[in-house]
Amino acid sequence: MAKxxxxxxxxxxxxxxxxxFVQILGICSTLAVTNKLQNTMVMVLGVMFTTALSSxxxxxxxxxxxxxxxxxxxxxxxxxxxxxVDVVLxxxxxxxxxxxxxxxxxxxxxxxxxxxxxxxxxxxKPMLSLVDGLASGLGYAYVLLAIAFVRELLGTxxxxxYQILGSWWxxxxxxxxxxxxxxxxxxxxxxxxxxVMKEKKA
Amino acid sequence: MKAKxxxxxxxxxxxxxMFVVTVLCILITxxxxxxxxxxxVANELSFTRRAILDxxxxxxxxxxxxIEKAYLQEVTVEDGYYTAQSPEGTRYILPMQGPGLWGTIxxxxxxxxxxxxxxxxxxxxxxxxxxxxxxxEEPWFTAQFQxxxxxxxxxxxxTAKAPNEIDAITGASRTSEYFRNLTNRASSxxxxxxxxx
Numbered sequence: 001m002a003k004x005x006x007x008x009x010x011x012x013x014x015x016x017x018x019x020x021f022v023q024i025l026g027i028c029s030t031l032a033v034t035n036k037l038q039n040t041m042v043m044v045l046g047v048m049f050t051t052a053l054s055s056x057x058x059x060x061x062x063x064x065x066x067x068x069x070x071x072x073x074x075x076x077x078x079x080x081x082x083x084x085v086d087v088v089l090x091x092x093x094x095x096x097x098x099x100x101x102x103x104x105x106x107x108x109x110x111x112x113x114x115x116x117x118x119x120x121x122x123x124x125k126p127m128l129s130l131v132d133g134l135a136s137g138l139g140y141a142y143v144l145l146a147i148a149f150v151r152e153l154l155g156t157x158x159x160x161x162y163q164i165l166g167s168w169w170x171x172x173x174x175x176x177x178x179x180x181x182x183x184x185x186x187x188x189x190x191x192x193x194x195x196v197m198k199e200k201k202a
Numbered sequence: 203m204k205a206k207x208x209x210x211x212x213x214x215x216x217x218x219x220m221f222v223v224t225v226l227c228i229l230i231t232x233x234x235x236x237x238x239x240x241x242x243v244a245n246e247l248s249f250t251r252r253a254i255l256d257x258x259x260x261x262x263x264x265x266x267x268x269i270e271k272a273y274l275q276e277v278t279v280e281d282g283y284y285t286a287q288s289p290e291g292t293r294y295i296l297p298m299q300g301p302g303l304w305g306t307i308x309x310x311x312x313x314x315x316x317x318x319x320x321x322x323x324x325x326x327x328x329x330x331x332x333x334x335x336x337x338x339e340e341p342w343f344t345a346q347f348q349x350x351x352x353x354x355x356x357x358x359x360x361t362a363k364a365p366n367e368i369d370a371i372t373g374a375s376r377t378s379e380y381f382r383n384l385t386n387r388a389s390s391x392x393x394x395x396x397x398x399x
Contacts (some may be wrong), residue, residue: 064215073223080227084234091238094245098327139242155333173373176333 009132013139016197017040020143021189025111026107030144031181033103037160042096042149046085046104047135054078055133057120060187062122074117082107112136145186208271251277253324257312258286258293259348282395285356290314293321296392303376305329307338317396319388323347335377343371353386 019025026047033043054077058065065073086104090098097104109111116136121129152158155175157165174180248266251273253263262272276286277295284295293352294313299306308326323344337343346362347368356370356376356378368385370378393399 064219066211066219069216069220072220076220076223076227080231083231087234087238087242091241091245094249098249101350150275173333177331 006128006131007072010135013132013135013138014142017114018139018143019115019136020140020185021192022197023112023115024189025115026140026186029103029106029110030140030147030185032106033100033180034144034181034184035151035155035176036099037145037148037152038096039099040144042089042093042100043103043107044137044139044141046082046089046107047110047140048105048134049085049111050078050081050110051116051137051140052130052133054081054113055116056126056130058117059121059126059129070122074114078113078117079108092166112140134136143188147181147188150184151180155180209278212388250326253310253326254295255283256324256344257295257310257322258284258288259322260288260293260310262287280396283392288321294392294396295304296388296390296395297326298384298388300380300387302328302330302380303335303374304331309384309385311385311392313388313392316391319349319351320347320385320388321349323385331374334371334374337371337374338377338381343369347385352389354382358380 009120013019016022020027020030029043029047033039037108044149054074057077058074061073082105085107086097089100115131116133122134124132152160153164155164156171157169172180175184178189219246233316244266248269252262252264252269254277255269255272258277260272260276262268276288278285283297285291286295294315294317295315296311297307297308298311301307305328307328307330310324310326312321312323314321325339325344330338349365350368351365354366354368357367358368359372361367362369366392368382370382
């Protein structure tokens, strides 16, 4: 029983309850940082770290937090973890920190984090909440990496900064601008809902 | 829980709780900030030094140590600008800023002794459109200023030949224009600051 619940908690955000293409959460950063694989990787690691640990922390405190001020406490905890990510990046990966600019700070507003805390961590035990946060982060991560893969390849002809497509390739500048993010995300959601999700329903 | 919460539960406890959480969070973040501050400052310094070396067209090994060594050896800080001794003569390096399409662009401009010919150029910070205007950070764009004489005129990307022509960026005409205006000011700024003309 306990094991199946753990497994369910872990698998659901990856597939049928995916935060990005099912719940449509965290779209802001999905559009903003997916123009390069490297940026995206750092961003998703930051989000995974924050969702997992803030879900865990809130779950630990869940019986102590007065419900009237729970949003304030949640925001405070999330902000603390995000600042940790920001400070560590700034100190150890300054180039990456410069490229990501304001987006690291904006992890705070990523709806996935607040959403998982409100929907899950407030009712469940710390370890389970940690798994849920981590899995939601993973579900977010692989979708973003898939989008970044397409955008970087078509937009600059590179992957992870290495030239993949030859000089015959004309870069689709629109792919690395925000509209490109909208197009790729929409197509991805459509394809997944029409193929994988539809089979499940039938 | 009782149906009617006590005054303590309703009013005092939330405030105390929030206060405690806030203090804890501040302690954690400020502690981490203070322990990494030295590193962050060193990174910033190294970044600026690298921009100065790039603008002066000076050789260096692209590591933190390499940058520090080359900088300390070759660059002298003057009032509002830097000088460096390169094998081909003195280089004057001027920090400049000017408007871009979205925000202020900060650059380092390196000039040869005539204060008209560029020895190089480096972007310190910019907020232009990613994929379009932000391409001013790409190496080919900054490298093309080497050996060029201001004032510059913009030509289509990939067609610059004359010593006063600069490749604009396709799809970023406005950023290119702002950037041209900024670099065209370099020579007169340098003459004013360095020679008092």
